[in-house]
Amino acid sequence: MKIQIYGAGMAGTFLYHLLRNDVEVRVSDKREMPDCRCAWGIEYTDAKRLYKEIGVNLDDYILLKPKYSVVNGVYLKIKNVVIFDKKRLLVDLWKDIEFDKIDADLYIDATGVARAFLPKIENDRVLPTFQTLERHEIEDNIYIYLTKTGYAWAFPLGDNKWHIGAGEFSLDNCMELIRKLRDKYGFEDKNSECKCVSAVRILQPSKCKPFVYRNTVGVGEAIGCVSGAGEGNVPALRSAKILYECIVNDKLDEYENRILKELEWIEIEQKFVDDYMKNKKISALRLLPKIISIESKRSVELSFTTFRKLIGL
Numbered sequence: 167m168k169i170q171i172y173g174a175g176m177a178g179t180f181l182y183h184l185l186r187n188d189v190e191v192r193v194s195d196k197r198e199m200p201d202c203r204c205a206w207g208i209e210y211t212d213a214k215r216l217y218k219e220i221g222v223n224l225d226d227y228i229l230l231k232p233k234y235s236v237v238n239g240v241y242l243k244i245k246n247v248v249i250f251d252k253k254r255l256l257v258d259l260w261k262d263i264e265f266d267k268i269d270a271d272l273y274i275d276a277t278g279v280a281r282a283f284l285p286k287i288e289n290d291r292v293l294p295t296f297q298t299l300e301r302h303e304i305e306d307n308i309y310i311y312l313t314k315t316g317y318a319w320a321f322p323l324g325d326n327k328w329h330i331g332a333g334e335f336s337l338d339n340c341m342e343l344i345r346k347l348r349d350k351y352g353f354e355d356k357n358s359e360c361k362c363v364s365a366v367r368i369l370q371p372s373k374c375k376p377f378v379y380r381n382t383v384g385v386g387e388a389i390g391c392v393s394g395a396g397e398g399n400v401p402a403l404r405s406a407k408i409l410y411e412c413i414v415n416d417k418l419d420e421y422e423n424r425i426l427k428e429l430e431w432i433e434i435e436q437k438f439v440d441d442y443m444k445n446k447k448i449s450a451l452r453l454l455p456k457i458i459s460i461e462s463k464r465s466v467e468l469s470f471t472t473f474r475k476l477i478g479l
């Protein structure tokens with residue numbers, strides 16, 4: 167079988183390295199260099215386990231293990247999130263990739279938010295993001311300024327470097343959120359060393375169908391594998407692993423169901439975000455215990471009362 171992967175981000179590079187000993191596979195990306203548009207947070211346990219399968223030791227790329235995530239001034243103990251050098255990891259993985267375009271039997275859409283090779287999603291929800299790279303002497307925690315429709319973040323990268331950014335319904339709102347984050351935590355408005363405008367898909371996989379269209383299959387953010395908080399790195403890897411297993415076992419017909427089942431937690435989180443944004447309080451409250459149970463394992467220690475207070479439910 168010949169496979170062409172479009173997009174060499176989180177999902178595409180990982181899938182390539184999983185597949186390369188089994189089939190003829192090539193990759194094509196519209197960029198010359200890996201895309202670094204991300205705050206660089208990642209759920210440690212899953213990422214470590216998955217990368218080990220392609221011979222990568224995630225620990226070699228970890229920049230920091232912050233102790234707290236400070237959300238609207240409330241300190242939450244981080245359980246399982248680290249900051250990794252995503253750019254260096256992707257640069258290293260690109261070194262072994264055969265970039266080319268071939269006539270393939272199967273095409274993979276791993277183009278992330280662009281979803282460039284699958285049909286457009288009806289009522290898609292893609293939020294603009296803005297991020298800068300700055301230097302600040304502030305204690306290394308993750309700082310969040312959260313509102314009902316988005317949030318601003320400051321992620322420490324070590325050596326006083328910080329990713330400061332926001333995702334919201336408009337770029338103007340992103341800037342306003344960043345301003346509030348600066349006021350709240352004391353991040354001065356300094357010259358940035360680098361900045362980018364991008365976007366993140368906040369829509370559950372079940373609303374990102376089709377996953378398979380003719381001989382093209384989607385993976386990662388292209389099919390909505392992003393948590394309710396906009397965290398898509400590990401979901402991209404997990405969806406790529408599922409796709410790999412379906413391809414080598416000739417079970418592509420099981421792919422959609424496996425994504426929906428094994429990434430069900432994303433469905434729950436995105437449903438919660440949807441209810442919360444639309445002010446469907448009772449429905450959102452019902453989902454709250456599940457969200458707390460999911461995120462207490464994946465990211466931060468969270469109690470029902472604290473979370474409820476933080477989001478004003």
Ligand SMILES: Cc1cc2nc3c(=O)[nH]c(=O)nc-3n(C[C@H](O)[C@H](O)[C@H](O)COP(=O)(O)OP(=O)(O)OC[C@H]3O[C@@H](n4cnc5c(N)ncnc54)[C@H](O)[C@@H]3O)c2cc1C
Pocket residue numbers: 172173174175176177178194195196197200201203204205206207208209276277278279280282295296297331364365366385386387388391392396397398399400402
């Ligand atoms: C500002 C920001 C901050 C974020 N912070 C975090 C975070 O801290 N932690 C986290 O877990 N997630 C974060 N995310 C989300 C995360 O980065 C993505 O969900 C994740 O990278 C998705 O992986 P992917 O492989 O599906 O797509 P991507 O990693 O985005 O890769 C897509 C690739 O496709 C290429 N491409 C696009 N169009 C085409 C085309 N037409 N032809 C060929 N190639 C194409 C792109 O160049 C890119 O290399 C953030 C997102 C943004 C925008």
